[in-house]
Each structure stands twice: as structure tokens, then as C-alpha cells.
Amino acid sequence: MIGYILQGMIWTVVITVASFAIGGVLGIAVAGARTAPLLIVRGIGRAWVEIIRSVPPLVWLFVVFFGLAEIGIRLTPLQAAITTFGIIASVYLGEIYRGGLATLDRGQIEASRALGLGSLDLLTKIIAPQIFRTVSPSMVTYGMGLMKDSALASTIGVVEMTFRANQQAQTTGQGLAAFAIVGAAYLLLSIPLGAWARRADTKSRLKYVVN
Amino acid sequence: MDIQTWFGYVVELLPGLGTAMQLTGISLALGFPLALIFAVAIDTLPKPFNWIVVGVVEIGRGVPLLVLLYIFYQGLPQIDIIPSAMVAAVSAFTWSTASYATETIRSSIQSVPKGQLEAASAAGLSGIDSFRFVIAPQAARIAIPPLMGLAIIMFQLSSLAYVITISEVMQSAYFLGTKTFNYLPVFLAAAAVYASITIPASAVVTAVEKRLAKHV
Numbered sequence: 001m002i003g004y005i006l007q008g009m010i011w012t013v014v015i016t017v018a019s020f021a022i023g024g025v026l027g028i029a030v031a032g033a034r035t036a037p038l039l040i041v042r043g044i045g046r047a048w049v050e051i052i053r054s055v056p057p058l059v060w061l062f063v064v065f066f067g068l069a070e071i072g073i074r075l076t077p078l079q080a081a082i083t084t085f086g087i088i089a090s091v092y093l094g095e096i097y098r099g100g101l102a103t104l105d106r107g108q109i110e111a112s113r114a115l116g117l118g119s120l121d122l123l124t125k126i127i128a129p130q131i132f133r134t135v136s137p138s139m140v141t142y143g144m145g146l147m148k149d150s151a152l153a154s155t156i157g158v159v160e161m162t163f164r165a166n167q168q169a170q171t172t173g174q175g176l177a178a179f180a181i182v183g184a185a186y187l188l189l190s191i192p193l194g195a196w197a198r199r200a201d202t203k204s205r206l207k208y209v210v211n
Numbered sequence: 212m213d214i215q216t217w218f219g220y221v222v223e224l225l226p227g228l229g230t231a232m233q234l235t236g237i238s239l240a241l242g243f244p245l246a247l248i249f250a251v252a253i254d255t256l257p258k259p260f261n262w263i264v265v266g267v268v269e270i271g272r273g274v275p276l277l278v279l280l281y282i283f284y285q286g287l288p289q290i291d292i293i294p295s296a297m298v299a300a301v302s303a304f305t306w307s308t309a310s311y312a313t314e315t316i317r318s319s320i321q322s323v324p325k326g327q328l329e330a331a332s333a334a335g336l337s338g339i340d341s342f343r344f345v346i347a348p349q350a351a352r353i354a355i356p357p358l359m360g361l362a363i364i365m366f367q368l369s370s371l372a373y374v375i376t377i378s379e380v381m382q383s384a385y386f387l388g389t390k391t392f393n394y395l396p397v398f399l400a401a402a403a404v405y406a407s408i409t410i411p412a413s414a415v416v417t418a419v420e421k422r423l424a425k426h427v
Contacts, residue, residue, distance in 0.1 A: 054409040055402040056367040058381060063402065066388060067395035151275035155374060162278055169285045176286035183274040183282065190273050 001168050005181050011078070011160035012189070015150040018082045020143050023089020028123070030094025035101060052091040058152055060084050065156045081153035089146055096138045100131030140197035144190045151186075161185055212396055220387060220400040227383035228404055231369040234379065237301050239362055242308025249309060250316040271310025277371050279303040284375040300372045308365055312358060319354035320346060356420040363412050367405060380404055 033045030052060070065080035075083065104127065112126045154163035165182035169175035252264045271279070283299035294302065323346050331341030373381035384401040388394040 050410065050413075051406070054406040054413065056370040056381075056405055058370045058373070059384075059398060059402050059405060062381070062384070063395065063398045067398045070393070070395045148273075148275040151277045152371075154277070162275070162281070165278070166281065166285070169281070174289055176282070176289040179278055179282040179286045183270065183278050186275055186278065187270065187273045 001172065001174070001178060002181055005161055005164045005168060005178065006185060008159060008161035008164040009185060009189075011153070011158055012147065012150050015078070015081050015085060015153055015158070015160065016143065016147040019085035019089050019150075020093075020146055022082065022086030023091075023093045023146075024139075026086065026090030027093030027097055030090050031097035031101060034094065034098050049091050049095065052088060057084065057088055057149055058155065060088060061152055061156060077153065077157040080156060081150070081158050085146060085149060085153075088149075089142070092142050093139065096135050096142065097131065099138070100135035101127070103134050104131055137197045137200050140193055140200070144193050144197075147189060147193075148186060212393065216393075217396050217400060220391075220393075220397050221403060223387055224380050224383050224401055224404050227378060227380040228408070230377060231366065231372075231379040234297070234300055234304060234369050234372055234377065235362070235366045238304035238308050238365060241301070241305040242365075243312055243358065245305065245309040246312030246316050249313040250320065253313070253317065254320075267306075268310045268313045271306045272314070276303060276307050276368055277374065279306055280371060280375055296372075296375045296377050299375055300377055304365060304369070304372075307368070308361065311361055315354050315357045315361065316350070319350040322353055323349045352423050355423060356416055359412075359416045359419060363409055363416065366412075367409060370405070 030045060030049065033041050034049065036042050036045065061081065061084045064084045065075060065077065068075065068080075108126055108130065109122065112122045117126065150160065151162040153160055154166060157163070161182045165178040168178040172178070249264050249268055253261050253268070255261075256264065280300060280303040283294060283302045284296060287294060287299075327345055327349065328341060331345040332338075336344065369379055370381045372379050373385065376382070380401050384397050388397045391397065
């Protein structure tokens with residue numbers, strides 16, 4: 001039973017990593033929209049964030065999986081899960097980036113503009129390296145939450161850990177054992193991430209708080 | 212698909228919203244006091260005992276709520292305890308609420324300056340009185356906005372109770388979907404039902420946060 005359930009860990013990891021990556025990239029657009037000079041772009045960005053956040057992830061998952069199929073967009077359960085969690089992650093990571101941007105001295109951006117840096121260089125060479133230190137602990141914390149949320153994918157039939165535990169519980173009647181195993185697996189996955197986040201957090205504080 | 216049919220779907224989901232509110236309300240009413248007990252226990256119990264509380268809290272935060280739900284609903288029958296769906300859901304949600312709230316309450320208590328406690332005992336207040344009249348009011352000011360935020364999150368998470376046959380919003384939406392085959396409008400109706408509660412509630416939290424921050 002342990003082996004069977006833990007084989008599902010690969011899908012837990014795939015969903016988490018893929019949606020985190022999608023969210024990490026789309027999040028730049030979200031943060032960009034939220035801090036755009038144009039009021040209407042900021043408004044759209046804000047509305048998008050509010051709409052995504054005010055509805056439970058399970059509802060979005062069903063909208064994407066069952067709802068989109070109805071209008072001809074048929075996704076496999078795995079694709080639907082990654083799409084849904086990727087979009088949700090983009091909103092939360094976008095807000096984390098925005099928080100990081102707020103800590104960045106505006107002079108940095110003005111100076112890069114004065115030096116003639118393009119937007120891509122500004123983003124990758126000036127903004128990203130500086131805010132990475134402040135945002136990375138929050139990003140890891142969010143990643144841990146995302147990993148736990150990936151359990152929802154079991155409800156649309158992705159054969160990840162929770163789905164397999166559920167199967168085992170129903171076929172063997174040993175529900176307690178099955179769910180204790182899967183619970184322990186989630187804890188084991190999150191402990192190293194948490195430790196890393198705390199270390200990164202203390203390290204960044206040690207290095208960069210001057211006064 | 213006209214707008215009237217869609218509103219019809221929204222109306223059909225409202226009884227489910229009542230169940231969701233009930234589940235959330237009971238879990239918060241049990242979870243918050245439990246969190247206060249946990250928070251105090253972690254900082255006051257002698258060493259091996261407080262670890263047990265830490266363990267309970269860490270499991271509550273580290274294991275997905277979906278898995279906690281299954282543990283109560285499908286796990287306990289293995290040892291011949293057969294809870295009803297609602298009892299299982301309330302147990303899992305209470306555990307989760309209490310675990311997250313414990314960390315919030317602990318950090319808010321710790322954020323009250325040490326001098327306050329010293330001043331209270333210098334003024335002759337007993338341990339319990341200085342907690343009740345000096346520490347708790349100041350800690351509450353810090354803890355209230357995040358606890359309200361947690362309440363909104365728990366309300367959203369009540370959608371998970373769908374997996375253990377509780378007829379909340381998602382369960383009703385799923386049935387409506389299989390009946391009408393209009394999955395997209397039906398689930399968007401469910402989204403609207405949740406948003407109609409969470410958007411105003413978040414606005415209230417922001418307002419309270421601003422108000423309380425004035426006096427800190």
C-alpha cells in the first residue's frame with residue numbers, strides 16, 4: 001500500500017512544480033499590471049486578482065475541467081489541474097512580487113532608465129536580483145501551500161497521492177493507514193522546504209539590514 | 212442560456228451556501244478558542260508535553276485539509292468509529308482552523324513588549340489578570356485582522372466538504388451540473404455565490420485592519 005500511494009508523489013510534484021513555474025512567469029505580468037502607470041491597466045489587474053482570489057480553488061478547478069469541456073476545450077485532468085493552479089499561483093506570486101517591488105528604491109529604476117537599459121534588462125538585471133532576496137521566503141511558503149492544494153487534483157481524477165490513498169481506502173478498508181501515509185508524505189515534502197525558507201529568511205536579514 | 216436561467220442556478224445554490232456558512236461558523240467557534248488554548252499551552256507547558264501540542268498544530272497545518280477530511284470520514288471507520296459527514300467535516304475544519312490560528316495568536320502575544328508584563332506584575336496584577344487586562348487586549352488588536360482573513364479562507368475551503376457528501380455549494384453545483392449539463396454556467400454561478408460573500412468580507416477585513424492600525 002505504501003509503495004502504491006507514494007508512486008503518486010510524482011504527480012503531486014509535477015503539478016506543484018509546473019503550476020509554480022507558470023505562476024512565476026505569469027505573476028510578472030500580474031505585478032506589472034498592478035503597478036502600471038495607466039489607471040485602466042491597474043484596474044484590470046486589480047479586478048483579475050480579486051476575482052481569482054475570492055473564489056475557492058476547487059471551484060476554478062471544476063470550471064476549467066468540467067466547464068471548459070462544455071465549450072469545446074477538453075483538457076485532461078492533469079492539464080486542467082496545472083492550468084488552474086498555474087493561474088491561481090500567478091495571482092498570489094504576482095502580489096508577492098508587487099510587495100517586493102514596493103521595497104525597491106525608485107531611484108534604481110530611474111538610474112537604469114538613465115543608463116539606457118531596456119525593459120528586459122531592467123527586469124532581469126536590476127529588479128529581479130534585488131527583490132529576489134525579499135520575496136523568496138514568501139515564494140517558498142506559497143509553494144508549500146500550492147503543494148497542499150495540489151491534493152485537490154484528486155477530485156477531478158489525477159492519480160496523485162491523495163487519489164491513490166482514496167482508492168486504497170475504498171478497496172482495502174484500511175482508510176486510516178492509507179491517509180496516515182499520505183498525510184506523512186505531505187509533511188515530509190514540506191519540512192525541507194520550510195527549513196530552507198526559514199534559513200533564506202534569516203540569511204537575507206543578516207546580510208542586508210545595515211542600520 | 213439566458214441570464215434568468217443563470218440566476219435560477221444561483222438561487223438553487225443558496226441552500227448550499229447556508230450549509231457552508233454553518234460548517235464554517237461551527238468550525239470557527241470551536242477552532243479559535245482551541246487555538247488560544249494551544250497557543251498558551253505551547254508556551255507554558257513543560258517540555259515533552261508542549262511538543263505534543265506543537266505536533267498537533269504542525270500536522271493540522273502541514274497536511275492538506277482534504278486529507279484531514281478523509282482521515283476523519285474514511286479513516287476512522289477502520290477503527291470502528293463512524294462519524295457522520297458533518298461531524299467529520301467539523302472535526303477536520305476545526306483542527307485546521309485551530310492550527311493556523313495558533314500561530315497567529317502566538318505571534319501576536321509575543322509581539323506585546325515584555326515591559327508590559329513586567330509593569331503589570333509591578334502594579335500587583337496576578338498572572339491571569341495581567342494576561343486578561345494587559346496582554347490580551349493588545350495582542351487582540353494585532354491578531355484580529357489575520358484571524359478574520361483566516362475565517363474567509365476557511366469559508367472558501369468549506370467547498371472541500373463536497374468530497375465527503377456534504378450538500379454545500381459545490382455539491383449542489385455538481386448535482387445541478389449533471390442534471391442540466393450546463394457545467395460552465397453552473398460552476399460560474401457557484402463562483403459568484405462564493406465571491407458574493409468573500410469580496411465584501413475582505414473589504415471589511417481591510418477596513419478593520421486600517422482602523423486597528425491607527426492605534427498601534
